[in-house]
Amino acid sequence: MGKFTSEVRLSREMTLMDTTLIGVGAMIGAGIFVLSGIAAGVAGPALILAFALNGLVAVLTAMSYAELGSCYHDAGGGYLWVKEGLPRWNGFLSGWMSWFAHAVACSLYALGFGAYFDLVLHEFGWSLPQWGFLSPQKVLAAGVALLFAYVNYRGASETGKIGNFVTIAKLLILAVFVGFGLSIIFNRGNLSAALTPFMPNGWDGVFKAMGLTFIAFQGYEVIAQCSEEVRNPK
Secondary structure, three states: OOOOOOOOOOOOOEOHHHHHHHHHHHHOOHHHHOHHHHHHHHHHHHHHHHHHHHHHHHHHHHHHHHHHHHHOOOOOOHHHHHHHHOOHHHHHHHHHHHHHHHHHHHHHHHHHHHHHHHHHHHHOOOOOOOOOOOOHHHHHHHHHHHHHHHHHHHOHHHHHHHHHHHHHHHHHHHHHHHHHHHHHHHHOOOHHHHOOOOOOOHHHHHHHHHHHHHHHHOHHHHHHHOHHHEOOOO
16 A cells, blocks of 8 residues: 655745734833833843844845745744754754744743733722732733633634734834824924933943843744745745
């Protein structure tokens, strides 16, 4: 009897808009809403410089992702390229590193959502009960992570639709933040005083802020990993 092998392929249902919003949605996460405040405490006004330097580093890597992502049209992103171009053990190591990095990022996003949800309730005069280590915020974070895992399991079409909705909502929220920020800047009497000292902790603070916020620039990696689900990857 002959052996029949069948290769399982993902359906190509995602458009350019879907993949773009997935990448933007990955960038507008806890790195923006949670870690920016911590990074500002470390770098001061030089947080602007930290984001600019992170952007420069990310652009160099993103150009490689764009080139390789248009050549290899399978799912996997960086893991696939390492597996194809280097000896096997490199692919094994790269895959586990990628998995661990995404697990940490998803945990950060989920916990950030739970913490912010609790803060919103406080603004309305409500508060979640405290259960010690297993707090309601952590339970909510785990529930949200499982919900989105189920959405991804259902397929690319469902993931794209919900991802588009969430990303557009986050863009609108950021627009409100930017609007209030610009209003404060232009209504301030002496802007230079607010930016002095520009680097209160020197370059050490800038580099620490870069390490805290670089996670916000991972969106292009998510786009490359969706290559097999895009109608026209090039």
